[in-house]
Amino acid sequence: MGFSAIVVAAGSGSRAGGAKQWRTVAGRPVARWSVEALLAAGAREVVVVIAADAETQARAALEGLTGWRAVSGGATRADSVRAGLGALNGADDEPVLIHDAARPFLTGELIERLLSGLADADGVLPALPVADSLRRGGEGRVVGAVDRENLWRAQTPQAFRLKTIRDAYAAWPNDEAATDEAAVVERAGGRVRLIPGDPRLMKLTYPEDFAMAEALSVARTTIRIGQGFDVHRWGPGSSVWLCGVEIPHDQTLIGHSDADAGLHALTDAILGAIADGDIGDHFPPSDPQWKGASSDRFLVYAAQRVATRGGRIINVDVTLICEQPKVKPHRQAMRERLAALLNLPLDAVSVKATTSEGLGFTGRGEGLAAQAAVSIELPA
Numbered sequence: 001m002g003f004s005a006i007v008v009a010a011g012s013g014s015r016a017g018g019a020k021q022w023r024t025v026a027g028r029p030v031a032r033w034s035v036e037a038l039l040a041a042g043a044r045e046v047v048v049v050i051a052a053d054a055e056t057q058a059r060a061a062l063e064g065l066t067g068w069r070a071v072s073g074g075a076t077r078a079d080s081v082r083a084g085l086g087a088l089n090g091a092d093d094e095p096v097l098i099h100d101a102a103r104p105f106l107t108g109e110l111i112e113r114l115l116s117g118l119a120d121a122d123g124v125l126p127a128l129p130v131a132d133s134l135r136r137g138g139e140g141r142v143v144g145a146v147d148r149e150n151l152w153r154a155q156t157p158q159a160f161r162l163k164t165i166r167d168a169y170a171a172w173p174n175d176e177a178a179t180d181e182a183a184v185v186e187r188a189g190g191r192v193r194l195i196p197g198d199p200r201l202m203k204l205t206y207p208e209d210f211a212m213a214e215a216l217s218v219a220r221t222t223i224r225i226g227q228g229f230d231v232h233r234w235g236p237g238s239s240v241w242l243c244g245v246e247i248p249h250d251q252t253l254i255g256h257s258d259a260d261a262g263l264h265a266l267t268d269a270i271l272g273a274i275a276d277g278d279i280g281d282h283f284p285p286s287d288p289q290w291k292g293a294s295s296d297r298f299l300v301y302a303a304q305r306v307a308t309r310g311g312r313i314i315n316v317d318v319t320l321i322c323e324q325p326k327v328k329p330h331r332q333a334m335r336e337r338l339a340a341l342l343n344l345p346l347d348a349v350s351v352k353a354t355t356s357e358g359l360g361f362t363g364r365g366e367g368l369a370a371q372a373a374v375s376i377e378l379p380a
């Protein structure tokens with residue numbers, strides 16, 4: 001089912017000691033976790049509501065992701081949600097998920113359950129039962145017990161159809177603060193379905209929540225590896241492209257694109273790690289638009305496919321197999337180029353070379369072979 005989403009990230013994070021949505025958990029900005037999860041689940045667009053002065057932070061935090069845009073929020077969470085609703089351009093009956101950026105551990109599984117739950121309800125609220133007993137207290141002492149039966153802890157995302165939530169907010173009294181969208185739709189007479197929430201979807205509210213989130217993030221990721229291999233034939237020419245660097249040489253590699261075997265092997269390794277076919281599936285050699293193309297774009301495209309799945313490349317390792325040209329003088333430039341293309345630190349990028357001792361097609365100088373390995377972290 002198509003859907004769009006609003007991620008509210010315009011709060012000041014005063015209880016956490018500052019703008020928590022741009023802090024990192026497991027190396028990833030808090031707001032990025034949810035935007036990635038929503039995009040990976042197929043959101044048509046994600047509107048990220050930010051403070052008026054947070055554009056640079058938002059761009060940095062969401063770098064490399066496509067399918068989102070930022071709008072300015074308001075003084076309260078409800079104002080920010082209203083701003084997001086105003087920016088969405090979907091049809092009246094399009095489902096919209098409204099989510100706190102401060103709840104990073106959103107799963108595709110919960111998104112699916114929310115969307116399914118909308119089939120016969122005006123809204124869907126994920127919530128958890130209250131496990132601890134409850135007391136009313138004041139001035140350091142207990143003043144009474146509270147019956148916890150039928151009490152639920154409301155989470156986000158909350159799901160609605162666009163017109164339902166817009167109309168409900170339009171009917172909400174201006175002088176009253178809405179705690180969440182479920183409350184707004186209930187007040188307007190809508191039926192909000194309660195579904196089981198996710199304990200991992202805690203709202204980062206206090207400074208100590210970040211230590212808990214770091215611990216939880218370990219269980220939320222899985223490590224993948226991928227490997228790639230490519231060969232191109234030598235032919236007449238005066239330079240060769242290898243790992244994104246042009247090297248003067250008395251021959252060139254022949255291919256439909258620029259024949260950069262290093263980049264092709266690495267692109268395949270990345271696609272392999274996410275089980276997303278191979279370079280030929282995405283950039284068919286029969287397609288004239290890739291004739292002479294710079295292979296940089298193939299690599300960047302594969303890296304974006306990882307990012308849209310909420311993943312992150314950890315390290316890459318390329319081996320070039322040829323008698324000539326000598327790779328060592330160009331190795332540093334190749335590493336720097338790959339690091340720039342993949343937005344990785346230099347110590348996560350390795351380029352090696354070997355001859356095949358005069359044996360086989362590489363030894364006879366008929367062609368060059370490249371192999372690559374990558375490791376990738378993906379949401380579990």
Ligand SMILES: Nc1ccn([C@@H]2O[C@H](COP(=O)(O)OP(=O)(O)OP(=O)(O)O)[C@@H](O)[C@H]2O)c(=O)n1
Pocket residue numbers: 008009010011012013014015016021049073074075076077078079080081099100101102103203204205
């Ligand atoms: N004017 C506001 C206030 C809150 N939010 C967002 O609403 C979510 C839930 O709010 P909360 O956890 O209360 O965040 P803050 O308001 O930032 O925190 P605090 O109340 O501690 O200042 C957060 O993702 C927050 O960024 C928002 O977009 N606009």
Ligand SMILES: C[C@](O)(CO)[C@H](O)COP(=O)(O)O
Pocket residue numbers: 077100153154155156179180181203
């Ligand atoms: C929307 C919410 O996260 C649901 O539990 C909650 O109402 C936000 O409350 P806050 O006052 O902004 O922390």
